Amino acid sequence: xxxxxxxxxxxxxxxxxxxxxxxxxxxLALAGAATAGSVTGAGAAPAEPAPTxxxxxxxxxxxxxxxxxxxxKYNGAKEEAATATRAVDALADEAxxxxxxxxxxxxxxxSLATAQYRSGTxxxxxxxxxxxxxxxxxxxxxxxxxxxxxxxxxxxxIRRQVxxxxxxxxxxxxxxxxxxxxxxxxxxxxxxxxxxxADARRLLDTLTADERAAYERSADAxxxxxxxxxxxxxxxxxxxxxxxxxAQAIAFAHGAIGKPYVWGATGPDAFDCSGxxxxxxxxxxxxxxxxTYTQINAGARIPRSQLAPGDLVFFYSGISHVGLYIGGxxxxxxxxxxxxxxxxxxxxxxxxxxxxxx
Numbered sequence: 001x002x003x004x005x006x007x008x009x010x011x012x013x014x015x016x017x018x019x020x021x022x023x024x025x026x027x028l029a030l031a032g033a034a035t036a037g038s039v040t041g042a043g044a045a046p047a048e049p050a051p052t053x054x055x056x057x058x059x060x061x062x063x064x065x066x067x068x069x070x071x072x073k074y075n076g077a078k079e080e081a082a083t084a085t086r087a088v089d090a091l092a093d094e095a096x097x098x099x100x101x102x103x104x105x106x107x108x109x110x111s112l113a114t115a116q117y118r119s120g121t122x123x124x125x126x127x128x129x130x131x132x133x134x135x136x137x138x139x140x141x142x143x144x145x146x147x148x149x150x151x152x153x154x155x156x157x158i159r160r161q162v163x164x165x166x167x168x169x170x171x172x173x174x175x176x177x178x179x180x181x182x183x184x185x186x187x188x189x190x191x192x193x194x195x196x197x198a199d200a201r202r203l204l205d206t207l208t209a210d211e212r213a214a215y216e217r218s219a220d221a222x223x224x225x226x227x228x229x230x231x232x233x234x235x236x237x238x239x240x241x242x243x244x245x246x247a248q249a250i251a252f253a254h255g256a257i258g259k260p261y262v263w264g265a266t267g268p269d270a271f272d273c274s275g276x277x278x279x280x281x282x283x284x285x286x287x288x289x290x291x292t293y294t295q296i297n298a299g300a301r302i303p304r305s306q307l308a309p310g311d312l313v314f315f316y317s318g319i320s321h322v323g324l325y326i327g328g329x330x331x332x333x334x335x336x337x338x339x340x341x342x343x344x345x346x347x348x349x350x351x352x353x354x355x356x357x358x
Contacts, residue, residue: 053207053208087175099165250326262337292314299358308327310325326343
């Protein structure tokens with residue numbers, strides 16, 4: 001009986017398939033695998049098509065424009081940081097002067113106290129003034145009334161210097177905070193510029209040599225490029241400058257033709273757009289602010305119909321680009337990375353306004 005039960009639970013042996021049965025099983029297995037593969041792949045997103053050369057060029061142009069916007073913000077933050085640094089330094093000098101005066105007054109008071117001590121008449125107010133806690137002294141300034149004329153003057157001087165040092169320190173703390181904020185902005189804008197320029201280079205690297213050459217030619221055409229514009233002796237302004245200062249600014253800009261665009265640069269070997277206009281007018285004895293959005297307010301606004309050589313011409317809604325008008329519908333400007341200072345038509349970019357400096 002036990003043997004019978006064991007044999008009843010014994011699994012039947014699997015016989016290998018042969019002939020037509022084996023072929024049928026293989027066919028069914030392959031069909032099942034194919035069906036499973038098609039079901040698995042049904043949910044996968046199709047690969048995005050590679051951008052066309054036209055799309056790449058458009059995106060590169062946007063990245064260059066965004067980098068120029070960030071460059072002007074960087075220039076503004078850099079100028080503000082320099083101003084804050086000068087303010088902190090000036091406050092440190094002021095605090096040092098007040099500290100020296102305080103030390104002089106305390107020394108004089110100490111000499112007076114020594115004389116009083118020797119005579120056994122050390123005044124309580126003097127004791128307070130020489131204490132290590134000037135705040136306690138200031139809180140109990142009523143003791144001043146008990147000092148003599150000389151002590152009274154010295155003690156008032158000490159109180160005044162301590163008070164001034166406290167005010168200077170508070171102002172210095174505010175300026176230091178402002179400087180830290182501007183430096184943080186500098187880092188942020190610097191990172192944005194480098195990222196956008198790196199992205200532009202990576203996109204350009206996806207183009208073929210012919211496509212990239214076509215892009216450079218189209219960019220040159222849009223920004224007034226070409227061999228004739230790289231020649232510093234070419235394209236002189238057909239309209240005479242209205243005054244000697246404008247003539248000097250234009251002469252400087254002509255001398256900068258062919259020099260490279262470098263963001264944040266103000267010369268003499270490289271420029272960004274507002275760095276070029278600032279340097280050109282500086283050569284004429286006129287001080288311009290650093291950024292496009294401040295330069296537009298550095299003189300009298302004029303309509304496009306009244307442009308004269310030497311005027312500053314601005315572009316884009318965010319006032320992110322500037323050039324120096326030289327007459328005949330032309331300007332000299334620093335276009336973008338990879339494109340040197342050159343002469344270009346004013347109507348090649350969205351016109352935003354113009355300013356007459358002098």
